Amino acid sequence: VVTNIPPAYDGESLRSEDHGLLARPVPAFLSTVNPSGTPQQTVMWYRFEEGNFLFITRTDRAKYRNFLRNPRASVMVVDPDSIYRWIIAAGTLSVDEREPESFYRSLAARYLSGKRLEAWQTVANFDLLTVMRLVPDRIITRYKSTFD
Amino acid sequence: VVTNIPPAYDGESLRSEDHGLLARPVPAFLSTVNPSGTPQQTVMWYRFEEGNFLFITRTDRAKYRNFLRNPRASVMVVDPDSIYRWIIAAGTLSVDEREPESFYRSLAARYLSGKRLEAWQTVANFDLLTVMRLVPDRIITRYKSTFD
Secondary structure, three states: OOOOOOOOEEEOOOOHHHHHHHHOOOOEEEEEEOOOOOEEEEEEOOEEEOOEEEEEEEOOOHHHHHHHHOOEEEEEEEOOOOOOOEEEEEEEEEEEOOOHHHHHHHHHHHHOOHHHHHHHHHHOOOOOEEEEEEEEEEEEEEOOOOOO | OOOOOOOOEEEOOOOHHHHHHHHOOOOEEEEEEOOOOOEEEEEEOOEEEOOEEEEEEEOOOHHHHHHHHOOEEEEEEEOOOOOOOEEEEEEEEEEEOOOHHHHHHHHHHHHOOHHHHHHHHHHOOOOOEEEEEEEEEEEEEEOOOOOO
16 A cells, blocks of 8 residues: 555654544554564554553453563554555553543543443443553654545 | 453454455555564555465565564454454465566555546556565454444
8 A cells, every 4th residue: 555655754743633533433453562573453442642542451461461571562543534544653552540440431432322332331341451551752644645 | 442342253264254354445454563673554455365465565665674574464454334343364474476566556456446546557656566475373353342
């Protein structure tokens, strides 16, 4: 996809024009690195807050164990209306000390509504949760293709 | 997103029910590992062929340099109609010896049509291209959420 298009924005921080996409309830694709050196990918709910990405995870999950070994991670958000509009943010993960259950509930309310939110509330499990924060230090964005 | 849902399929190979999503012209999210240990992510056109994922890249791109150092990679395909339907395939990258230009043209025809394909043909650059193959050895899939 990107083989022939000119350089996208490549810098240290997100720009104001990125905030619109990041405010939408789209998924984030989070990548960490497994002990074997193989990338590990997951689809995540997230909240963008003051330049950082916030996630919820269980502490018995591969991504959390990977973070303990190597806190470097990358997150990608792709516009559901065009695969040629995306934001990639690489940075360092840390534990955010806020209360996980209320954060998880607020994330669910960001992504779900009505009967789906009600159904989530009946199946949600709040064991072993922690909030993770990704502080980006390199941002690459693209907002159009060369052929549109 | 995945914190509370039961284990997805986790096995060594793709299943026949995965072929429908993989045949659609949706993007693949490819992750490799940078020399620094930070994951590197890109949005890619791909073709699924006999259980493998085929991509095009320039040999001066980060993902190609990463492959030369560490051929382990992971690719994720998410259903554009539901973020709770996805396929993640981790495996090993190699160079595929087929002719890159004709492969690139066939990829463009898989993803574009009409005026967009014509516009791509006027801007496409065929320098330094190579075809990459990802042979998966671990597949994780999910086809529904617990709350739908």
